[in-house]
Amino acid sequence: MESIEDKTDDTQNIEDYVLEREYLKTLIKHIDSMLNSDEKKVFDMYTRGFSYKEIAETTNTSPKKIDNILQKIKRKLRK
Numbered sequence: 001m002e003s004i005e006d007k008t009d010d011t012q013n014i015e016d017y018v019l020e021r022e023y024l025k026t027l028i029k030h031i032d033s034m035l036n037s038d039e040k041k042v043f044d045m046y047t048r049g050f051s052y053k054e055i056a057e058t059t060n061t062s063p064k065k066i067d068n069i070l071q072k073i074k075r076k077l078r079k
Contacts, residue, residue, distance in 0.1 A: 038069065
């Protein structure tokens with residue numbers, strides 16, 4: 001049988017999870033509003049673990065161009 005403390009912990013965990021999800025949704029919307037379509041694609045791939053080379057091959061560009069785009073994204077996000 002679950003104690004009151006266990007139920008309170010479960011409720012707090014659920015509340016924390018919901019708050020974290022809402023924060024992430026807000027953060028993603030903010031980032032999305034700051035980036036153009038090319039930057040969004042590169043950012044998405046980069047945050048999912050793709051290498052510069054893999055992103056470059058997918059977007060038909062060079063790894064150096066990907067590096068430039070990611071540097072631009074970093075500058076935008078620091079503002």
